[in-house]
Amino acid sequence: MLETIQPVEKKTAVPTRTIQVGKSKRPFFFLHGAWTGGTPLYCFTLARTLGRDQPFYGLDPYNVDGLDVPATLEDMAAAHIQAMRAIQPEGPYQLGGFCSGAFLSYEMARQLKEQGQEINFLLLVAPSNITDSLRRKRNIFNALGTLFHISRKQQLSLFLRLRHALRHIYRKILPPEDGRIEGFSTLLTLEPRLDIMFPPMEALYKDFPGLFPWLAADYKPHFLPENVTFIWAGDDLGAKSIWGSIEQKENSAVIPGPYMGLIDEHLHLLAEQLKVSLNRV
Structure with missing residues (x-):
């Protein structure tokens, strides 16, 4: 299992960021959802809270610059899997995401399960509310x-x-x-x-x-993952009904405030909740 990302000459659909290199634990892959470019600072706080021995990689949103445009959310998730498996070829996997990244990490888990891979930990933080x-x-x-x-x-x-x-x-x-x-x-x-x-x-x-x-908007969650944790923003619970049949209540948490507050004023609460959830695995 590689601990660092090897440089790639060609453009990739999902750029991958090394946020923290650890050695004693399985990597945690996080789809941060920041579409404006670069690695959002909140990822570094999450990584530090998990401890220096926890490898932490960030997967950027799908990059269409000079590449094919995905026809489905499943296509987009498959590209994220390809980027992740370039670092960790085989499971068990630990992954999660925020907002759009939560949607995609869920579909990644479904596809990985179909491929015979094990998912140790799946974290869905405030999945996008598709109206x-x-x-x-x-x-x-x-x-x-x-x-x-x-x-x-x-x-x-x-x-x-x-x-x-x-x-x-x-x-x-x-x-x-x-x-x-x-x-x-x-x-x-x-x-x-x-x-x-x-x-x-x-x-x-x-x-x-x-x-x-x-x-x-054309995607309906139906896969039942075994090890899924939800973290919700108290002011934005509109998407909760979509995930009712999948959510495991004992592994869910609600943090006060709007969903962007999870990566801003309440980031410390999100980081601690992530640590507790990951340690539970």
Whole structure:
């Protein structure tokens, strides 16, 4: 089992970050969900809390720059598995994620189980809340795709174009703090071509806050992992109903505040809860 990441010349769909190199324990792989680039600082706090002997690797969100665009959330999770197994080829595995990363780590666990691999520990921190409205839109697109023979990737492209055009209209009529355009200024720093209403498609594919929810809206959790732990934000429990049949109540925790508070003002609580949960394995 390798302890460090070997340099890779070619672009990879999921860049992997060495956050802490330990030697006496199995690695913990964490999908941090930070789509703005780089390793978020909160990962270093989590790693330090687990102790110096705990290897800790961060998996970045899927990178579409010069690579194929995933047609399904399962495709995206498979790319994350490939990145993880480049470091640890065989299980048992310990993995988890925050927000979008929680969704993906769950699907990774399902695929790994199908491949005959063991999952020692699965941590789902505040999984993304995919709204009923988005699910209905996705169902409409699926129906139209079946009727007019529109592929999944073509449906995604159409959705992103419509979403982006509508967002430009909202920019002119809504205050900057409105949730429908929240984070758009950050997105522009990453991809300036999105400043126009009809940018090239490769620019739209870099809109991870649009890309991921679209894929997740067509996904229904059904796999029952044996060793799963949930950590929820008290102010954002909307997604809890989706995971009711999977959640093991004795392994769940609720931390006060909004979900972004888990990696900010209440990070110390998240770190301690992670340590307790991982030590339980």
